[in-house]
Amino acid sequence: MPEELPRAEPPPSTLPPSSGRGRSFLLPRSRRLVTDTLYFSQKIPGQPLTRYGNIARLANLRKQAAVRIGWPVLFLRAYGLLSRETPPLRQTYMPWPLPYIYEHPVSSARMTIARDYRGEEWVFFLQVLEPENRTLIELQDLIRHAREAPIESITKFRQQLIFSRFPRFLRRIAWWVTLNVSARKRIARFGTFGVTTVSAAGAISIKPPSVYTTMLTFGPVSETGDVRLTIIYDHRVMDGMVIARCLARLEELLNTVVADELQAIG
Numbered sequence: 001m002p003e004e005l006p007r008a009e010p011p012p013s014t015l016p017p018s019s020g021r022g023r024s025f026l027l028p029r030s031r032r033l034v035t036d037t038l039y040f041s042q043k044i045p046g047q048p049l050t051r052y053g054n055i056a057r058l059a060n061l062r063k064q065a066a067v068r069i070g071w072p073v074l075f076l077r078a079y080g081l082l083s084r085e086t087p088p089l090r091q092t093y094m095p096w097p098l099p100y101i102y103e104h105p106v107s108s109a110r111m112t113i114a115r116d117y118r119g120e121e122w123v124f125f126l127q128v129l130e131p132e133n134r135t136l137i138e139l140q141d142l143i144r145h146a147r148e149a150p151i152e153s154i155t156k157f158r159q160q161l162i163f164s165r166f167p168r169f170l171r172r173i174a175w176w177v178t179l180n181v182s183a184r185k186r187i188a189r190f191g192t193f194g195v196t197t198v199s200a201a202g203a204i205s206i207k208p209p210s211v212y213t214t215m216l217t218f219g220p221v222s223e224t225g226d227v228r229l230t231i232i233y234d235h236r237v238m239d240g241m242v243i244a245r246c247l248a249r250l251e252e253l254l255n256t257v258v259a260d261e262l263q264a265i266g
Contacts (some may be wrong), residue, residue, distance in 0.1 A: 022120035022219045029164040032118040040175055041209035046168035047231045048207045049243045053251035056225030058259040067265050070249065071221060073139045076109055076195055078132030078253040079216050083192065086246060090192050092213050094183050101237060106130045113146050124157045127191060136261055146214035204228055213237050
């Protein structure tokens with residue numbers, strides 16, 4: 001009989017030994033408001049529209065400015081000005097008891113603020129009333145306070161901490177009532193538009209979840225001033241051509257009115 005060849009030994013595993021079990025734990029409080037936002041954003045037919053713009057003048061002035069003004073502040077100011085001259089950006093679709101459109105006299109922004117709280121990463125929501133009527137310095141101080149002050153000292157953040165303790169069914173009822181029953185209460189709690197960005201980390205948010213009529217997001221601003229601008233809009237309130245014009249006007253406002261304000265700071 002032919003001699004039997006020795007069997008090849010399998011290569012040693014490079015993976016760590018498995019313990020055989022993972023772990024399960026309740027959804028952290030830090031994720032509850034995010035999951036609520038995702039749940040209700042699915043009920044709004046939001047459509048993203050993108051424009052590649054150039055804000056070289058503003059970018060150059062920002063580099064030379066004696067006072068450091070963050071990009072979110074500059075975009076927030078510009079979008080507030082845009083909302084003042086564009087009524088549809090201040091409108092909200094209300095489905096109950098019969099569908100109607102409500103138009104607010106001024107704009108109100110809701111910004112996402114990432115903060116560490118007791119060892120967990122939280123997303124808080126900052127309300128900014130009438131950004132079109134605030135200076136760049138005022139807006140910068142407001143956002144800096146939201147990012148640096150103790151969480152419990154900020155009224156809206158403290159309320160969100162308390163609300164996150166409620167059971168899911170109670171939170172969902174409160175959300176539904178706020179979004180569907182009273183237009184004024186909806187604006188008071190959620191604003192007329194949202195602003196979110198991850199551009200500081202060099203990333204672009206393609207379509208962030210939104211419960212607003214419009215949500216503004218933008219990518220990193222290049223050395224030459226190129227930037228990707230995106231507005232997610234409620235198609236029940238307006239059509240894409242309106243948003244296309246808004247994106248072009250937003251680029252113009254950033255390079256003119258907002259740039260002039262930044263230049264005046266010195």
